[in-house]
Amino acid sequence: MTHKTIRLGGLSRVEGEGALLVRARDGVVTDLQLRIYEPPRFFEALLRGRTYEEPPDITARICGICPVAYQMSACQAIESAFGVEVTGPLRDLRLLLYYGEWIESHALHIFLLHAPDFLGYESGVAMAADHREHLERGLALKKAGNELVATLGGRAIHPVNVRVGGFYRVPRPRELAPLAEGLRRAREHALDTVRWVAGFDFPDVEHDYRFLALRHPGEYAILSGSPAVSDGTSFPVTDWPAHVVEEQVPRSTALHARLDGTSGHLTGALARYALNSERLSPLARSAAREAGLGPVCRNPFRSIIVRAVEVVHACDEALRIIEDYTEPDVPAVPVDPVAGVGHGASEAPRGTLYHRYRVDEAGLIAEADIVPPTAQNQVRIETDLRELIEPRLDLPQAELAALCERAVRNHDPCISCSAHFLELRLDAR
Numbered sequence: 462m463t464h465k466t467i468r469l470g471g472l473s474r475v476e477g478e479g480a481l482l483v484r485a486r487d488g489v490v491t492d493l494q495l496r497i498y499e500p501p502r503f504f505e506a507l508l509r510g511r512t513y514e515e516p517p518d519i520t521a522r523i524c525g526i527c528p529v530a531y532q533m534s535a536c537q538a539i540e541s542a543f544g545v546e547v548t549g550p551l552r553d554l555r556l557l558l559y560y561g562e563w564i565e566s567h568a569l570h571i572f573l574l575h576a577p578d579f580l581g582y583e584s585g586v587a588m589a590a591d592h593r594e595h596l597e598r599g600l601a602l603k604k605a606g607n608e609l610v611a612t613l614g615g616r617a618i619h620p621v622n623v624r625v626g627g628f629y630r631v632p633r634p635r636e637l638a639p640l641a642e643g644l645r646r647a648r649e650h651a652l653d654t655v656r657w658v659a660g661f662d663f664p665d666v667e668h669d670y671r672f673l674a675l676r677h678p679g680e681y682a683i684l685s686g687s688p689a690v691s692d693g694t695s696f697p698v699t700d701w702p703a704h705v706v707e708e709q710v711p712r713s714t715a716l717h718a719r720l721d722g723t724s725g726h727l728t729g730a731l732a733r734y735a736l737n738s739e740r741l742s743p744l745a746r747s748a749a750r751e752a753g754l755g756p757v758c759r760n761p762f763r764s765i766i767v768r769a770v771e772v773v774h775a776c777d778e779a780l781r782i783i784e785d786y787t788e789p790d791v792p793a794v795p796v797d798p799v800a801g802v803g804h805g806a807s808e809a810p811r812g813t814l815y816h817r818y819r820v821d822e823a824g825l826i827a828e829a830d831i832v833p834p835t836a837q838n839q840v841r842i843e844t845d846l847r848e849l850i851e852p853r854l855d856l857p858q859a860e861l862a863a864l865c866e867r868a869v870r871n872h873d874p875c876i877s878c879s880a881h882f883l884e885l886r887l888d889a890r
Contacts, residue, residue, distance in 0.1 A: 463487055465854055467862050472869055474574040474584070476526060477876025481865055483850065490851050495843050495869070497713040499876055508829040513539050513798050513820055514625055520816070520831065521619050524878045526569065529562040529610065530809030531816075531831075532623045533684060538816040539625050541699075542803025545796055550789040551627045554613060556684045557782045558620070559807070560775040561609025563683070564602060564647065565617075566810040567768045567775075570873045571654065572599025575765050578867045579661040595657060598650045602772065605647035608640060609779065627793030637783045644783070648776035652748055655769040659752035667759040668845055672732035673705075673720055673837070675808055681740040681774060682733070683808045689736050690720070698804045701815050705832060715879035718837040725840030728812030729872060730767040731758055742781075745774035761845060761871035768810075768873075798824030809834055811875050835879035838872050845871075 467483040478499040484492040504523055508516055516535040521528035533555060540547065547555065572595065573585035582588040589596045607617040612632060614620020622629050675686030676695065688704070689695040696704055707716040720726040734749075735757040741749065749770045758767055800822040806815045812834025819828035849868050850861060 465858070465861075467858070467865060469862060469866060472866060474577070474866075474870055475874050475876060476524075477874070477879075479869075479874070479876045481846075481869065483846070483865065485851070485854050488851070488854055490847050490854075493843055493847050494712045495839055495846070497715040497839070497876055497879060499714060501714040502877075505829040505831055508818075508826045511826050513543075513796075513818075513824040513826065516816075516818065516826065516829070517623050517625065518621065521623075523831075523833075524875060525618050526566050526875065527562055527809045527811070527814075527878070528619050529559050529614065529623075530807055530814050532620065533559060533807045534805045534809075534814045534816040534831075535818075536623065536625050536805070537685060537807065538803040538805030538818050539820065540796070540803065541805060542801040542818060542820050543796055543799055545626060545794060547627055547794060550787055551631070551792075551794070552684070553782050553786065554628065554631060554789075555623075557779055558610060558613040558623070559683055560779040560782075561606045561613065563606070563775045563810055564651075564772055564779075565606030565610065567772045568599050568602035568606060570810075571658065571765055571768055571772075572596055572602075574873065575870055576658065576661075578870060579658075579663075579765075598653060602647050602650050602654070605640075605643045605776070608643060612636060612640060624793055626796040627789075627791075629792060631789050631792045634786055634788060637786055641780060641783050644776050644780050648744075648773065648780065651769065651772040651776050652744075655748045655752050655766065655773060658765045658769050661765070663760060663762045665760075666762060666849060668761065668848060670731065670735075670759055670841070671720065671723060671726045672735045673726045673728045673813060674732040674736045675806060675813055676736055677740070679740075681737050681742075681778075685807060688806065688813065690726075691732070691735055698806045698815070701804060701806065701832070702817065702830070705815070705837065707832065707836065713839065715836050715839065715876070717839050718832055719840060720837075725844050726837065727841045727872075728834045728837050730764050730771060730810075730812075731761065732812065733808060734758060734767045734770070741770065742774050742777040744777050745770050748773050761868070764871050764873075798822070811835060811873055811878075812837065833875070833878040835872075835874045835876060838874065839879070842869060842872055842874070 672691035675682035677686035
């Protein structure tokens with residue numbers, strides 16, 4: 462019998478702390494575990510008893526990379542409980558803020574976390590010595606995204622200007638105008654990035670994914686929409702708990718989420734593109750075609766191209782919003798708390814992020830539930846790894862371990878986001 466074991470005690474170039482264990486015997490993977498050992502953060506419990514105004518600020522602290530996603534899903538969940546809808550220029554400003562987060566988050570992943578895999582470097586810093594112009598382009602893109610978030614959110618990390626119903630303060634047109642020139646340069650950088658990453662050497666791999674992402678009738682879904690599945694089904698966001706069910710597994714401080722009892726689904730850039738590519742801006746659609754993308758991409762290694770295309774779209778649409786901007790009459794719509802349950806979902810850079818809150822008549826949070834995208838993707842990542850490495854078990858140990866890490870990084874996991882709950886049982890005996 463031949464045995465092979467791969468142990469990666471700490472995955473590199475991913476957000477958070479995770480490990481990987483793979484055991485194989487006679488050409489068959491017998492055990493594969495993506496272990497999330499980062500201590501859980503009990504945000505759902507922390508929210509209980511807080512006022513309805515607090516979740517946008519508290520949940521933003523779950524992640525320093527995608528705080529806007531948490532704020533938007535939280536706001537929309539609470540607003541739905543109160544029967545409040547944010548429309549017009551206020552909604553446009555929320556979308557503009559979200560585009561800023563997409564730009565900076567995708568730029569971070571593409572240039573510092575993912576591109577080194579294709580160019581043979583251990584880190585983005587090591588890559589900079591030979592590819593300085595590309596890293597400078599990536600930093601310029603990230604700066605453009607940060608400036609958007611800082612202008613609308615009050616600061617670039619953990620914004621403080623978002624509230625249920627809108628914003629505490631809305632910008633004057635003259636405050637947004639200076640951002641336009643930077644975004645035009647960023648859009649050109651984004652187009653160059655698509656061309657650059659499209660030239661990488663990609664493993665010939667495809668997986669039969671069941672995709673889950675939001676769909677919106679009038680736009681490439683990011684701020685809102687209805688959950689849709691690649692098999693043609695969809696459901697209202699209020700039915701999310703009936704379709705996406707979480708379970709705890711011993712190897713992870715993050716819950717595993719499954720769609721309709723399946724063996725795993727995928728949310729994120731590949732899912733969004735598969736379900737919404739026709740709603741990309743014309744410039745982004747053209748960039749996707751030139752990069753060789755069809756209407757669906759099932760090769761997770763090529764997800765770097767899809768993210769680059771989404772950056773083009775974000776820059777393009779952010780410019781459109783700024784050029785059409787009319788300052789709202791008020792920074793927020795009136796909000797009156799009532800007892801109820803609210804559901805909200807938006808598209809974080811890493812996938813669909815769902816929030817549910819039960820609020821009492823005094824406006825206090827009685828129950829909270831947060832399902833981050835990485836918790837949903839964990840089962841599918843393990844399946845990807847099994848399907849990828851089983852036919853390649855004859856590779857040298859170091860090469861196989863590196864391939865495993867690459868396969869995990871394809872999905873840009875945010876481990877800290879997912880490690881948000883742990884069921885604790887005390888035995889008094």
